[in-house]
Amino acid sequence: MTDLAIAANGLRKSYGDKTVLDGVDLAVPEGTIFSLLGPNGAGKTTAVKILSTLVTADAGDLRVGGHDLAVDPQAVRASIGVTGQFSAVDGLITGEENMWLTADLHHLSRAEGRRVAAELLERFDLAQAAKKPASTYSGGMKRRLDIAMTLVGAPRIIFLDEPTTGLDPRSRHTMWQIIRELVTDGVTVFLTTQYLEEADELADRIAVLNGGRIAAEGTAEELKRIVPGGHVRLRFTDPAAYRDAATALPASTGDDAALALQIPSDGSQRALRTVLDRLDAAGVEADELTVHTPDLDDVFFALTGGAAVPAQTDPLKETVR
Amino acid sequence: MSNLSLAVRDSSTMLRRNLLHARRYPSLTLNLLLTPVMLLLLFVFVFGDAMSAGIGGGDRSDYVAYLVPGLLLMTIGSTTIGTAVSVSNDMTEGIIARFRTMAIHRGSVLVGHVVGSVVQSVMSVVLVGAVGVAIGFRSSDATALEWLAAFGLLLLFTLALTWIAVGMGLISPNAEAASNNAMPLIFLPLISSAFVPIDAMPGWFQPVAEYQPFTPAIETLRGLLLGTGIGHNGWLAVGWCLALTVLGYLWATSKFNSDPK
Numbered sequence: 140m141t142d143l144a145i146a147a148n149g150l151r152k153s154y155g156d157k158t159v160l161d162g163v164d165l166a167v168p169e170g171t172i173f174s175l176l177g178p179n180g181a182g183k184t185t186a187v188k189i190l191s192t193l194v195t196a197d198a199g200d201l202r203v204g205g206h207d208l209a210v211d212p213q214a215v216r217a218s219i220g221v222t223g224q225f226s227a228v229d230g231l232i233t234g235e236e237n238m239w240l241t242a243d244l245h246h247l248s249r250a251e252g253r254r255v256a257a258e259l260l261e262r263f264d265l266a267q268a269a270k271k272p273a274s275t276y277s278g279g280m281k282r283r284l285d286i287a288m289t290l291v292g293a294p295r296i297i298f299l300d301e302p303t304t305g306l307d308p309r310s311r312h313t314m315w316q317i318i319r320e321l322v323t324d325g326v327t328v329f330l331t332t333q334y335l336e337e338a339d340e341l342a343d344r345i346a347v348l349n350g351g352r353i354a355a356e357g358t359a360e361e362l363k364r365i366v367p368g369g370h371v372r373l374r375f376t377d378p379a380a381y382r383d384a385a386t387a388l389p390a391s392t393g394d395d396a397a398l399a400l401q402i403p404s405d406g407s408q409r410a411l412r413t414v415l416d417r418l419d420a421a422g423v424e425a426d427e428l429t430v431h432t433p434d435l436d437d438v439f440f441a442l443t444g445g446a447a448v449p450a451q452t453d454p455l456k457e458t459v460r
Numbered sequence: 461m462s463n464l465s466l467a468v469r470d471s472s473t474m475l476r477r478n479l480l481h482a483r484r485y486p487s488l489t490l491n492l493l494l495t496p497v498m499l500l501l502l503f504v505f506v507f508g509d510a511m512s513a514g515i516g517g518g519d520r521s522d523y524v525a526y527l528v529p530g531l532l533l534m535t536i537g538s539t540t541i542g543t544a545v546s547v548s549n550d551m552t553e554g555i556i557a558r559f560r561t562m563a564i565h566r567g568s569v570l571v572g573h574v575v576g577s578v579v580q581s582v583m584s585v586v587l588v589g590a591v592g593v594a595i596g597f598r599s600s601d602a603t604a605l606e607w608l609a610a611f612g613l614l615l616l617f618t619l620a621l622t623w624i625a626v627g628m629g630l631i632s633p634n635a636e637a638a639s640n641n642a643m644p645l646i647f648l649p650l651i652s653s654a655f656v657p658i659d660a661m662p663g664w665f666q667p668v669a670e671y672q673p674f675t676p677a678i679e680t681l682r683g684l685l686l687g688t689g690i691g692h693n694g695w696l697a698v699g700w701c702l703a704l705t706v707l708g709y710l711w712a713t714s715k716f717n718s719d720p721k
Contacts, residue, residue, distance in 0.1 A: 191561045194719040217563035227554035231481050243473040244564050272484075288558070 143202070144169045144296050144327035145190060150199035152185055159185045161351035163199075167344075169295075172318065172328040174342035176335065176435075178443050181348045183331040184224055187300045190329065191221040204296050220294030224301045226281040227288070230274030234265055234284050237273055238291065245292040252291075259287040263317070279310030286317060296327045303337060315340060335435035345435075347442045354442040363433050366441045371414055373400045373425040380423045387421035388414065406432045463565075470565040474572025481546065482580055488542050493584050495646065496535040497591055503527055503655060504595055514656050521596050528592040529681040530654025533674055535588045536581050536618045537645040540625035543577040544645075547629025548638035557720070570716055573629075574622050581618040599685045610684040616701040617677050621645060623708025630715040649674050673700040 145167040152160040159182045167173040177183050188194045190203055192212040201208040204218035221227070228237050238260060242252030260266045263283040268276060273284060282302060289297060299318065303311040318341055321328055332338055338345045339359045346356040355362055374397065375381040381398040385391060391400040404410045411430070418425060482489060503511060504524055512523040550556060550573070559569050589597075602610070625642055632638035651665075652674035658666050669675055676696035683690030 193557060193560055213563050216561055219561065221558065221561040223554055223557050225554040225557075227558035229477070229553065229555045231484060232477070236480065240473065240477055241558075243476075244470060244559070244562055246469065285554075292562075 142169050142205070143167060144171075144204060145173070145329060146200075146202045147190070148200040150186070150189065150201060151197045152182075152189060152194070153197060158351055160189075160196075163348070163351070163353055165346065165353075167327060167329060169327050170322060170325045171343040172322055172330060172341050174338040174345045175329070175331045175348055176338045176345055176439065177331075177333070177348035178439075179333065181443075182351050183333075183348055184300055186348070187221070187223070187298050187329070187331055191219055191298045192216055193221075218294060219296045219298060220289035220292060221298045222282075222285045222289045222300065222302060224304065226285045228273045228276075228281055228284050230272065232272065233270050234260065234273050234276065234280075235269040237284060237288055238269075241288045241291040247291075255291055259290055263287045279306050279313070282306060282310070282314065283317075286314075290321075294326070296329065297321060299328060299330045301331055301333065303332070303334065311337075335439050339435050347439065349443045355438070359435060362435065362438045366433050366437045369403070369405050369432050371402045371404045371406070371411065372427075372429045372431060373402070373414075373418075374398060374427040374429075375400075375423075376426050380425075383421050383423045384418060384425065387417045387423065404430070406430045467565040467568065467571075470568035471571040471575070474568045475575045476572075478546075478572050478576030479579065482576065488545065489539065489580055489584065492538045492542050493535070493587060495538050496531050496588050499534070500527065500531050500588065500591060500595070511655070514660055516657075524592070524596045525598070525600075525686055526682075527655065528589070528597040529685060530649060530652065530674075530678045531592070532585050532588060532614065533617060533677050533681065534646065534649035534654060535584050536614065536621055537649055537674075539581040539584045540577060540618075540621040540645050541639060541642040542580070543573065543622055543625040544629040544632065544638040544642035545635045546577075547573055547626050548632040549635050551630060552634065560720070566717065567713060570626055570712055573626055574619070577622045577625070578615070578618050581622070582615070585614055585618075600687050602685050602687070606684045610681055613677065613680055613684070613697060613701075616698070616705075620673075620701040620704035620708065623705050623712055625708075627708050627711040627715060630712055648672055649678075653678050671696070673697075673704065676700060 143166055145165060147163060147165040150160050150163040150165070151158075163182075163186065165173075165175075165186075175183050175186060185194070189196045190201065190208070192208060192215050196208070203215045206214040206218070208215055228234075229240065232240070235256060238256035239252055242256055245252075247255060257266075260269050263286065265280060265284055265287065268280060273281065276284060286299075286302070302318070303314050306314060315337070318328060318330065330338075330341065342359065344356065344358055345362060347354045347362070355365060373384060373391075375384065376398065378398060381393070381395075381400070384400055385393050388400060388402055391402045393400050402414055404414070504520065504527065508520040508523050511527075512518050512520055515523060515526050556569065599607075625645065628641045629638050632641050651669055652672060653669065654674065658670050658675065661669055676693040677700070679688075679693040680690050680697040682688045683693070
């Protein structure tokens with residue numbers, strides 16, 4: 140068994156009488172990307188703030204990088220890097236000066252600090268803007284500078300709190316690429332996000348946080364298996380064809396108004412062929428066929444309850460049920 | 461690295477950061493410097509004749525001598541408003557959260573602010589002092605030791621007000637609130653012996669004016685530079701400075717060390 144980079148048992152935190160984290164258990168093996176997924180206000184940021192020593196927990200046995208948070212927070216700080224939700228850069232000074240400042244605080248020698256700063260600015264495509272005040276940077280540039288500053292001390296564990304919130308699609312993909320590269324060096328990444336796609340894309344393991352508790356935890360595949368909902372959807376324009384198809388496919392459920400049929404299916408080629416063969420046998424042709432496989436959206440909505448509205452409408456990801 | 465050398469190294473890094481801010485954005489400090497300079501010129505050249513009658517005769521140059529020590533201390537009060545504002549601004553920045561999650565000396569963030577602010581205050585005092593000399597302020601017969609004591613007092617007073625201002629900055633949610641909360645630092649000199657002698661004030665008010673932090677410091681500075689009587693004001697001034705420094709330090713560090721909201 141590999142060592143755990145982050146381990147939490149019974150993590151609790153409340154502000155006044157509002158319980159934010161109500162007994163959270165987490166286990167993140169070294170060198171993996173772990174994603175904490177949850178709706179706004181689920182407690183993701185609070186969890187990051189506690190694990191990164193910014194605020195103290197009310198209860199719980201917490202270890203980060205092998206150090207007990209309650210006993211030796213300074214040792215924890217020495218092994219982590221944090222990029223919070225709100226950019227942790229000094230807007231009044233230039234990008235380069237931000238990097239030098241961070242290098243000084245990591246007690247690198249002047250030459251070493253300059254070298255690391257130049258290297259990271261280059262790597263994050265900020266060399267051009269290095270001499271401009273950070274306050275003039277775009278959102279994506281600020282995030283990149285933020286991560287670059289986080290990497291100055293070569294931390295073994297990196298916390299990223301919603302690193303792509305507010306970024307345009309291109310910057311988001313750049314950020315994903317950056318995060319993937321981090322783990323190739325054996326770094327552990329603890330990532331929070333409200334984008335299911337992001338967790339699916341990046342994380343080795345995902346925990347869904349809802350109402351201060353872990354609602355489910357596992358790989359993306361494991362989580363998808365929790366919810367049923369894979370189906371094939373057929374739509375017709377001719378009511379007669381719709382009725383014939385319904386007769387030919389007894390397992391289907393119909394939507395008479397939309398002239399649409401839903402057949403439970405795992406979306407495999409064989410299952411599809413069965414459906415098509417039966418339609419052929421009955422001599423009907425569907426006007427539209429869509430395959431719906433359960434994705435993290437389904438998991439998310441199933442676990443976090445509530446009448447959540449799908450974040451995006453994608454014909455391949457219908458949430459009609 | 462030992463604890464002390466860590467503290468010194470991180471604090472000097474933070475100081476460099478704060479001085480860089482001050483150098484890039486000097487407008488705040490310069491604006492705050494304007495108040496004491498304007499007051500100095502106003503009271504000397506506009507109200508000078510009336511005011512010199514108020515201090516018991518003499519001419520305008522006597523009033524310049526009376527006024528300058530008070531305005532030097534007012535300059536410190538004014539500059540430290542800038543400290544409260546910049547601390548409050550800084551705390552709303554994400555960079556402070558980064559500092560808190562780094563293995564650095566905890567107090568270095570505040571020490572950087574304090575030392576940076578003291579440096580700015582000293583420069584401001586020198587500037588206002590130069591204006592004072594330009595319009596005719598001369599020390600009567602201060603010895604080298606008295607000059608040294610005067611500088612020491614100004615420095616001690618700056619340190620005291622700065623720590624208080626840092627505390628005010630930490631409890632203020634934004635720059636506007638910080639500026640309001642720090643108002644007493646520029647308001648108190650107006651009700652001290654800076655502009656008119658205490659005994660020219662209404663009787664019921666005299667004890668307030670006499671024992672608030674500014675008056676003993678002003679009287680001590682006058683005594684050192686102009687040879688007027690210091691009396692118990694010397695001890696009062698030093699006492700106030702030490703008490704405010706300790707109080708401000710404890711207040712500010714406990715605020716900074718508590719969990720951020």
